[in-house]
Amino acid sequence: MSIKDLFSPFTAWKYVLKDPVTIPDPLNDRPGSARYRGFHKNDNETCIGCGTCETICQNGAIDMLPVNEAETKEGDSGLRPRIDYGRCCWCALCVDVCMTGSLTMSNEYKWVESDPDAFRFTPGIDKKFWDNTELGYQRPDDHRLMAPERIAMGEMEAEDRINSFTEIVDGYSIEQAKLEADRCVSCGICIATCPTHMSIPDYIEAVRDGDYERGLKLLYETNPFSNVCGRVCTRKCEDSCASRHEGEPIAIRWLKRHIIDQVPFEKYREIIGESEPSTGKKIAIIGAGPAGLTTAFDLVRKGHDVTVYEAKAAAGGMTRYGIPEYRLPYDALDKDIELIVSLGVKIVYNTRIGADISMQKLQDDFDAVLLAIGLQEGRQTRIPQSEHEKVYRAVDLLDKITAGENFDLPHCAVVIGGGNVAMDIARSLARLQKQQYGQVDVIVTAMEEQQHFMADPDEIKESLEEGIVIRDQCGPQGCEIDQSGKLIGLKTWKVLSIFDKDHRFSPQYDDSDEVIHACDTVIEAIGQFSDTSLLGNKLTEQLEWDRGRIKIAYDGQTSVDWLWSAGDCVSGPDVVHAVADGHRVANSIHSYLTV
Amino acid sequence: MQDLYKKLKKQFSLGELTEQRDDLAFITIEKDKLRPLLTHLRDVEGYSHLVLLTAVDWLEEGIFQLTYLISNRTAAKDIGLRVMISRDKATMESIHDIWPTAATYQRELREMFGIDFPDSPRVNDDFILEGWNNIPPYRRDFDTLKYSTENFAQRPGRETKDPAEHMKQQLYPDGAE
Numbered sequence: 001m002s003i004k005d006l007f008s009p010f011t012a013w014k015y016v017l018k019d020p021v022t023i024p025d026p027l028n029d030r031p032g033s034a035r036y037r038g039f040h041k042n043d044n045e046t047c048i049g050c051g052t053c054e055t056i057c058q059n060g061a062i063d064m065l066p067v068n069e070a071e072t073k074e075g076d077s078g079l080r081p082r083i084d085y086g087r088c089c090w091c092a093l094c095v096d097v098c099m100t101g102s103l104t105m106s107n108e109y110k111w112v113e114s115d116p117d118a119f120r121f122t123p124g125i126d127k128k129f130w131d132n133t134e135l136g137y138q139r140p141d142d143h144r145l146m147a148p149e150r151i152a153m154g155e156m157e158a159e160d161r162i163n164s165f166t167e168i169v170d171g172y173s174i175e176q177a178k179l180e181a182d183r184c185v186s187c188g189i190c191i192a193t194c195p196t197h198m199s200i201p202d203y204i205e206a207v208r209d210g211d212y213e214r215g216l217k218l219l220y221e222t223n224p225f226s227n228v229c230g231r232v233c234t235r236k237c238e239d240s241c242a243s244r245h246e247g248e249p250i251a252i253r254w255l256k257r258h259i260i261d262q263v264p265f266e267k268y269r270e271i272i273g274e275s276e277p278s279t280g281k282k283i284a285i286i287g288a289g290p291a292g293l294t295t296a297f298d299l300v301r302k303g304h305d306v307t308v309y310e311a312k313a314a315a316g317g318m319t320r321y322g323i324p325e326y327r328l329p330y331d332a333l334d335k336d337i338e339l340i341v342s343l344g345v346k347i348v349y350n351t352r353i354g355a356d357i358s359m360q361k362l363q364d365d366f367d368a369v370l371l372a373i374g375l376q377e378g379r380q381t382r383i384p385q386s387e388h389e390k391v392y393r394a395v396d397l398l399d400k401i402t403a404g405e406n407f408d409l410p411h412c413a414v415v416i417g418g419g420n421v422a423m424d425i426a427r428s429l430a431r432l433q434k435q436q437y438g439q440v441d442v443i444v445t446a447m448e449e450q451q452h453f454m455a456d457p458d459e460i461k462e463s464l465e466e467g468i469v470i471r472d473q474c475g476p477q478g479c480e481i482d483q484s485g486k487l488i489g490l491k492t493w494k495v496l497s498i499f500d501k502d503h504r505f506s507p508q509y510d511d512s513d514e515v516i517h518a519c520d521t522v523i524e525a526i527g528q529f530s531d532t533s534l535l536g537n538k539l540t541e542q543l544e545w546d547r548g549r550i551k552i553a554y555d556g557q558t559s560v561d562w563l564w565s566a567g568d569c570v571s572g573p574d575v576v577h578a579v580a581d582g583h584r585v586a587n588s589i590h591s592y593l594t595v
Numbered sequence: 596m597q598d599l600y601k602k603l604k605k606q607f608s609l610g611e612l613t614e615q616r617d618d619l620a621f622i623t624i625e626k627d628k629l630r631p632l633l634t635h636l637r638d639v640e641g642y643s644h645l646v647l648l649t650a651v652d653w654l655e656e657g658i659f660q661l662t663y664l665i666s667n668r669t670a671a672k673d674i675g676l677r678v679m680i681s682r683d684k685a686t687m688e689s690i691h692d693i694w695p696t697a698a699t700y701q702r703e704l705r706e707m708f709g710i711d712f713p714d715s716p717r718v719n720d721d722f723i724l725e726g727w728n729n730i731p732p733y734r735r736d737f738d739t740l741k742y743s744t745e746n747f748a749q750r751p752g753r754e755t756k757d758p759a760e761h762m763k764q765q766l767y768p769d770g771a772e
Contacts, residue, residue: 054755059740064755078762086750116750
């Protein structure tokens, strides 16, 4: 033993009066740093249960499960992530990828339990002592795993497009489409919102893979109007897209159109496959619009004999006679129709049921009949002097434009209405005016404030670019006619409110704020209704009605067992809704005929 | 940190400066500038402590990023020097002669990323992954999920639901709306 060893215990005494370098209570006095990746937090209100956290987790630590605190509804699966801390490594990829920013981490890192199963928990639902901790890891604003902005769609400039009815939108190139498809996290939340439940993530994956034939097959499994919907779908799916929460939704409609654009039409038949053998059952369909032809598509593929009666000279219904060519070129629509016809569906044109053939005859000659006549008649405002010959319904004029019929092109038109049909007629007239008169003079008046118009915001933006004037909060009070009987304007009062406290239509005006919108033509675009006179008195009385519409069961069957109804005439105006109706009705008719 | 950066810049060729906090900044430098700069910072600027040496796999760019975090304890400031090296046959000069502790970090990086540091003591010995038989696990092309699924059992009671399928069952079980 050396001298040093003898004295060293005593040298420790010199530290007695110094501050210790250790932390007195390390379990309580050492909070995690501000960006520490500690225990998870999840804001139940912002979480949409998209499961992207589960998909990215490299340890398989996350499960998606239903919880009482979240309801399954459009845009929210109602599932919430449950994390197994036996597998989690706190890498925070789940936080980085979270589409809504609901999933974050606290800076808490101490948690003691005797039950090992307690470490499998649902953040935000199972209450934890760190739930209100402010510090901890959150994805920095500029750090995004998915690009928040959509790939811009090329389109014609206003001055180039106003001269013609040429399609405005370019469509994506293969490169652009792949980039846009890359933004999709394939959560599938959108599928429930689509009326016909298209397999959206799967066809977007087909775009990513460049396998367009697989994409087309997927489209046609749920939607024989994919050419149409790829261009003019109301795309409610995009309102449910997980990407919309912290960026722009995926351009689902444009990706659908991209698939369509990539596959040559000659290949469609082969991709869609053969129909089933003939059943010998005969079905008559009234109306060759999307609802009628979707039903025809499904039924002919199941081996039934389908005849479609169409009053007009061409098929497509409102998609042809309502939607202008610059939004939906006729050759795109023709492809959808040609394919359906190629499967063996017979379309009898220029034949009006009720006039040329009676309903009785259809009942006698066919095993089942579908009424899919759409909403062809324009509603009227019935304001004073609106019975003037220069007051038109928008649908009637759009019909004439499609059919190439002559009419007096207004030098100055005032449109009443703020929906898509109002924009369609305004923009169509603007094009014709530019072609014939060299200048645009169209005013759109509507009761709503512009930000509450029913029309697609893109339609409003593009209308304004094309020189159309929009005057909002204008309630029509009457047409102005001069002494010679000529229509000279539309009188409106400023709208103060449209609905009463019970949400009933009850407009209030400020009659001191009166405007006369000078014009030579007034066009009413305030909605459509169905002309059901074709049914005849006997059938009309036999059928049950629901507030002016034929009453149908969930599957589209009316109260008369051989008659079904589908599409706009029973469900209101929307193409993809009509397609969904068509499938539902086809299923119902098929089971009725084969039981 | 700006001042130090400006001062260093007169003597060394430096890349971009990223100031994370008042007391933490990162400087990107060329591979062959590391040794002189580390030595200068240690001996002249008081950055005497090697806090850590770590790597990031920039798979898409074909690059490994090495970060040498050093600390000036008196000034309570940290600097991270970032060096980008090729991911292919990744090799970096050892700094164990400047800081002996570097050998341990280099051995770890050799095992976890497959980055070689020739002449670093015991660099090829197993570190924590005894008997590892796969590609280095911190490389991003290592499929962590596949490996963990194949090698580690789930606790009983695990179940999960697919969001789209669950929504179908809840909202439109018949397949229609």
